[in-house]
Amino acid sequence: MIFAAGFGTRMGALTRECPKPLIEVAGKPLFDHALALVRDVAPRRIVANTHYRADRMEAHLAARGVTASPEPGEILDTGGGLKAALPLLGTGPVFTLNPDVIWRGPNPLRLLREAWDPARMDALLLGVPPDRARGRRGGGDFDIDDGGRARRGSGLIYGGAQILRTEGLADIADRVFSLNLLWDRMIGAQRLYLLEYPGMWCDVGRPEGIAMAEALLEEPNV
Numbered sequence: 613m614i615f616a617a618g619f620g621t622r623m624g625a626l627t628r629e630c631p632k633p634l635i636e637v638a639g640k641p642l643f644d645h646a647l648a649l650v651r652d653v654a655p656r657r658i659v660a661n662t663h664y665r666a667d668r669m670e671a672h673l674a675a676r677g678v679t680a681s682p683e684p685g686e687i688l689d690t691g692g693g694l695k696a697a698l699p700l701l702g703t704g705p706v707f708t709l710n711p712d713v714i715w716r717g718p719n720p721l722r723l724l725r726e727a728w729d730p731a732r733m734d735a736l737l738l739g740v741p742p743d744r745a746r747g748r749r750g751g752g753d754f755d756i757d758d759g760g761r762a763r764r765g766s767g768l769i770y771g772g773a774q775i776l777r778t779e780g781l782a783d784i785a786d787r788v789f790s791l792n793l794l795w796d797r798m799i800g801a802q803r804l805y806l807l808e809y810p811g812m813w814c815d816v817g818r819p820e821g822i823a824m825a826e827a828l829l830e831e832p833n834v
Contacts, residue, residue, distance in 0.1 A: 613694055613701060613708045614646055616673075617663035617683050620712075622818050631665040633711045634672060635816070637825045642816060646711035647676060653721045655707060659700045661693040691789040695781040703778075705730065708791075710772030714825040717811015717833055720773040727807050728775050734803035735776040735795065739768030740813040746824045747815035754806050762806035763799055771813055 620632025627635070633643035643660070650658055662669045663683040670680045681697035688696055694708065705728070707721055720738050728736055739754055739762075748769055755765030780794050798804035811833070814825040 613697055613706050614643065614650065614658070614660040614678070615690055615693060615708065615710055616643060616660040616669055617687055617693055618712075619664045619687070624819060626819055627664075629665070631669045633660075634668065635822070637714060637816060637822055638829050641672070642714075643672065643711045644676075645714060646709050647678065649715070649719050649721055650707070650709060652719050653707070653725060657701055659697050661688070661697055663687045686788060688788050690791040691781065691784065691793055692787055694776075694778065694791065695784070698778060698781065701778075705775050705777050708774050708776060712816050713772050714814045714816060714828060715771075715809075715811060716813070716828050716831060717809065720771065720809060723807060723809070724773060724775045730777070732803070733775075733777075733805045734780065734798045734801070735774055736805045736807055737762060737774040737795075738771045738809050739806045740771045740809050741768060744809070744811070745769050745813050745815070746828060747817065747821035756806045756808075760805045760807070761802055762795075762804045764796075768806060768808060769813075771809055 616633045620627035623632055634641045659679045659681050660673055661681040661683055666682060673680045679700050681700055724736055724738060742752055751766040752768050753770045754762045755767040756762055795804055812828055814828045815821055816825050
């Protein structure tokens with residue numbers, strides 16, 4: 613599941629007519645950078661939600677063989693968007709990926725797949741140390757204990773990539789909600805885990821992030 617429905621308001625004029633996932637970095641839309649990572653792990657299905665400038669986004673998805681999960685009316689946020697897309701995704705754990713970041717190093721989805729242990733985990737998130745992150749304002753999101761379990765804190769930034777069991781979504785009655793709600797329940801059950809990313813990462817959430825990401829892509833792989 614690639615999250616592609618947001619308004620991208622922090623990008624200012626760049627998203628007045630263009631959906632944020634179609635903003636180009638190094639000559640390629642952000643969405644296509646994310647899609648290359650996804651195709652590398654060969655999932656059975658690839659779905660992206662759409663809302664803002666949905667016609668443009670859905671045309672882009674169709675040309676790449678990606679299934680659209682439209683969100684007409686109100687935007688559903690990450691949790692609501694994933695829950696609405698479940699009929700398209702099928703059963704079982706799913707990868708989710710934010711397309712508005714650039715990774716420099718090993719494929720984050722491959723790392724998650726290699727470390728995934730469903731006997732212990734309901735979700736495995738990828739975290740980035742602040743000193744290996746660019747374009748980020750503010751502190752981290754999570755800390756981890758010696759066993760890799762996550763708790764709220766400031767040591768690692770959530771990088772926007774995870775593997776997630778989806779069964780818990782059925783217990784949330786809200787139509788619009790963030791995945792943070794599900795994560796907090798998993799923290800309470802000690803089943804939310806975090807894996808540290810060994811490479812570099814750039815948030816392309818603001819216009820200045822484009823140049824930062826392009827510079828990062830020019831650097832040697834970590």
